[in-house]
Amino acid sequence: MSTPKAMQQSFALRFSSGAFLAIWCLLAAFPIFWITVMSFKSPVDAFADSPLDVIFGPVTRASGDGLSVVDIVLGLVVLFFAIRWAFTRLPALVRQYCPPGLIVLGWLVGALVYAIAFVLVFFGLLPLILGLLNGLLGPLGTPVLGLTTDHYVAVWAENEFYRNFLNSMLVTAGVVTISLTVGTLAGYGLARSGSDLAFWLLIFALVFRALPHSVLVAGYLPVFINSSEILRPIFGEGAPTLYGQPWAVIAVLVSINQPFTIWMLRSFFQNIPAELDEAARVDGCSHFQAFRRVIMPVMWPGVITTGLFSFLLGYNDFLVTSLLLDAQNQTMVPAIAGYFNRETTTTDQVEAVAAAVSITAPLFLLVMIFQRQIVSGLTAGAVKG
Amino acid sequence: MKFKTFAAFVGPSVFMMLLFIAAPLVSVFIQSFQVTQPILEQIEVETCTPGFLTQTCTTEIKTVPALDENGKTITETRWVGLQSYQNVLQMDKFWSAIGNGSWNQIMQIDFWKALRFTLTFTLLTLPLVIGVGLAIALAVNNATRSIRGPVIFVSLLPFIITPVIGSLSIYWLFVGDGILTVMLERWSGQNISMFAQSWTIEILMYFYQVWHVAPFAFVIFYAGLQTVNMDTLESAVIDGASRWERLRHVIVPHLMPLIIFISLIHLMDTYRAFEVIVGFRSQAHVISLQWLTYDFMTPDDAGNRAMSRASASAMLTMIGIVFLLILPLRRTWRDHKGSAH
Numbered sequence: 063m064s065t066p067k068a069m070q071q072s073f074a075l076r077f078s079s080g081a082f083l084a085i086w087c088l089l090a091a092f093p094i095f096w097i098t099v100m101s102f103k104s105p106v107d108a109f110a111d112s113p114l115d116v117i118f119g120p121v122t123r124a125s126g127d128g129l130s131v132v133d134i135v136l137g138l139v140v141l142f143f144a145i146r147w148a149f150t151r152l153p154a155l156v157r158q159y160c161p162p163g164l165i166v167l168g169w170l171v172g173a174l175v176y177a178i179a180f181v182l183v184f185f186g187l188l189p190l191i192l193g194l195l196n197g198l199l200g201p202l203g204t205p206v207l208g209l210t211t212d213h214y215v216a217v218w219a220e221n222e223f224y225r226n227f228l229n230s231m232l233v234t235a236g237v238v239t240i241s242l243t244v245g246t247l248a249g250y251g252l253a254r255s256g257s258d259l260a261f262w263l264l265i266f267a268l269v270f271r272a273l274p275h276s277v278l279v280a281g282y283l284p285v286f287i288n289s290s291e292i293l294r295p296i297f298g299e300g301a302p303t304l305y306g307q308p309w310a311v312i313a314v315l316v317s318i319n320q321p322f323t324i325w326m327l328r329s330f331f332q333n334i335p336a337e338l339d340e341a342a343r344v345d346g347c348s349h350f351q352a353f354r355r356v357i358m359p360v361m362w363p364g365v366i367t368t369g370l371f372s373f374l375l376g377y378n379d380f381l382v383t384s385l386l387l388d389a390q391n392q393t394m395v396p397a398i399a400g401y402f403n404r405e406t407t408t409t410d411q412v413e414a415v416a417a418a419v420s421i422t423a424p425l426f427l428l429v430m431i432f433q434r435q436i437v438s439g440l441t442a443g444a445v446k447g
Numbered sequence: 448m449k450f451k452t453f454a455a456f457v458g459p460s461v462f463m464m465l466l467f468i469a470a471p472l473v474s475v476f477i478q479s480f481q482v483t484q485p486i487l488e489q490i491e492v493e494t495c496t497p498g499f500l501t502q503t504c505t506t507e508i509k510t511v512p513a514l515d516e517n518g519k520t521i522t523e524t525r526w527v528g529l530q531s532y533q534n535v536l537q538m539d540k541f542w543s544a545i546g547n548g549s550w551n552q553i554m555q556i557d558f559w560k561a562l563r564f565t566l567t568f569t570l571l572t573l574p575l576v577i578g579v580g581l582a583i584a585l586a587v588n589n590a591t592r593s594i595r596g597p598v599i600f601v602s603l604l605p606f607i608i609t610p611v612i613g614s615l616s617i618y619w620l621f622v623g624d625g626i627l628t629v630m631l632e633r634w635s636g637q638n639i640s641m642f643a644q645s646w647t648i649e650i651l652m653y654f655y656q657v658w659h660v661a662p663f664a665f666v667i668f669y670a671g672l673q674t675v676n677m678d679t680l681e682s683a684v685i686d687g688a689s690r691w692e693r694l695r696h697v698i699v700p701h702l703m704p705l706i707i708f709i710s711l712i713h714l715m716d717t718y719r720a721f722e723v724i725v726g727f728r729s730q731a732h733v734i735s736l737q738w739l740t741y742d743f744m745t746p747d748d749a750g751n752r753a754m755s756r757a758s759a760s761a762m763l764t765m766i767g768i769v770f771l772l773i774l775p776l777r778r779t780w781r782d783h784k785g786s787a788h
Contacts, residue, residue, distance in 0.1 A: 096626075276761060350452075378610060380722055418615055
């Protein structure tokens with residue numbers, strides 16, 4: 063399709079819009095890119111004055127940790143093929159070996175196996191081969207780019223960051239499953255009922271969404287700390303103290319997220335034609351049967367998108383988890399605040415940077431895989447509503 | 448749909464919202480008028496130290512918390528009326544500062560300091576977010592199709608990143624002799640420390656917030672741009688409208704509902720400013736309303752949480768968001784009623 067002549071743009075306009083876009087992309091990616099670079103350098107290099115020192119890391123290189131030209135080239139080649147394989151062959155393999163109906167489970171297993179294989183090849187096999195090659199190749203094999211993984215080892219192994227990681231996974235998994243289960247039912251009900259009650263429920267949900275979370279936490283905290291005494295008349299001696307319990311935090315996060323979830327799922331369900339469940343009802347299904355047999359098979363795109371946003375809420379939360387969980391059950395994001403408090407040496411600072419990058423990496427993957435769903439989720443509420 | 452079926456579908460969701468959102472609100476409201484303190488009692492203690500010939504004994508009256516039979520401190524809860532609000536607002540100091548006409552004195556009271564920052568933070572970033580978001584959307588819409596995907600991918604990164612980590616990543620670029628501070632120093636020829644005074648911290652915070660929220664505005668505007676009526680645009684061209692006039696009179700009115708939607712979400716989310724304080728570690732200079740409540744709730748050195756003051760400041764925070772949202776909500780309500788006719 064050719065644009066009409068009057069709509070064509072002058073070169074200056076095209077150039078300035080392109081330049082603006084380039085600057086924006088640089089601004090958007092730079093802080094994240096830079097902390098990733100910093101996390102692989104020794105403390106002196108990471109906080110060096112000159113950007114080139116941070117990138118090439120002379121001090122890191124001097125201590126014997128570095129990549130040679132061969133390392134970089136071969137590493138990039140392996141990375142390129144690994145990513146290409148993940149996007150071309152992996153989906154076919156998953157579809158081939160997975161029994162129909164369990165496709166979500168199949169993808170989980172497939173991704174896990176792929177991740178393990180990738181780690182084995184990239185961090186186990188590749189360094190061995192490269193060690194041999196570097197010895198043989200002489201000048202090409204000497205390190206040019208300083209790079210060390212010490213801080214990641216320190217964070218994950220010595221500081222037991224994996225505990226926080228597991229807690230984060232537990233909390234986010236709980237939040238996503240429960241909020242989707244409760245939310246799809248409510249979203250469907252709200253989308254199909256035209257009553258005034260449904261309208262007012264949605265307005266109330268909007269008001270609840272506006273509440274700052276600290277207001278709610280101020281309500282939970284005294285009750286949660288004293289819950290074993292408050293609940294004793296009901297549950298007897300076994301009454302739990304809710305403070306510090308991951309499942310209590312899951313319930314709290316699910317509820318905080320509920321207003322947003324039902325708004326979003328409602329707008330997705332409104333896009334599914336009502337004739338579909340009316341036809342099922344004519345054939346003698348009850349509302350629940352219609353929901354289970356007719357709507358559930360077609361609702362997955364909306365549910366996946368909403369699930370992504372629930373995941374982000376549970377994963378990114380700082381305020382609720384830092385106040386309602388105790389030190390042993392702490393999730394990743396509040397745990398990083400522990401690094402500030404003892405951040406006295408520059409080594410501690412770079413370890414904090416490495417922890418921050420570790421938290422960001424899964425989100426990066428998430429955007430890479432689910433970009434389309436995230437965009438559709440963002441626009442679903444706005445454009446159609 | 449019959450009421451019973453409807454109730455069964457929305458029941459679990461409504462129950463959770465009532466239990467974990469509505470009930471805590473009521474309890475915060477009640478707590479803000481109460482104070483819970485340990486009961487103190489005064490006891491006479493005789494301490495004796497060995498001395499020559501006789502022991503030296505002193506008796507003194509000590510105030511200690513009363514213990515029950517299990518060795519726990521007994522606490523009592525009293526109604527104190529507006530006392531906690533008074534502790535948070537410090538109206539006496541506020542009025543005397545007004546009397547002196549001294550802005551700095553008002554800004555020394557935590558609550559007013561937090562309120563000032565939260566409001567400027569919310570209201571100043573709003574036009575910036577909408578402007579930057581619209582500019583990116585127009586530029587992407589202008590770009591060739593093949594680079595749109597990668598640009599959207601890169602643009603989503605600041606939006607999706609954990610807020611604490613996002614603000615930390617900018618903090619690390621400027622802290623101490625971070626590379627960007629060094630660059631600024633070389634450029635201006637002065638010694639700069641970005642985190643020693645509040646106005647530089649605030650500029651970085653505004654930058655962070657625009658960086659973090661503009662992608663959200665961009666994605667929504669971009670989707671909106673796809674539905675602009677091409678016929679209207681073309682007739683505008685025939686009528687001799689310049690590019691700017693077309694943007695002003697065709698595209699922006701078309702995007703108006705989206706601008707209102709983004710403003711609404713932005714007001715709600717930015718008013719909650721909290722993570723940015725944690726990430727920039729700016730407690731000493733700049734605080735926000737949520738951070739104030741959070742600070743009251745974190746245990747102090749003795750392990751006590753100032754719950755009643757936290758509740759009072761939480762209630763005040765809530766009143767603030769209601770005021771802030773009245774205008775845009777009234778406007779959507781009018782539009783909603785207008786479209787119904």
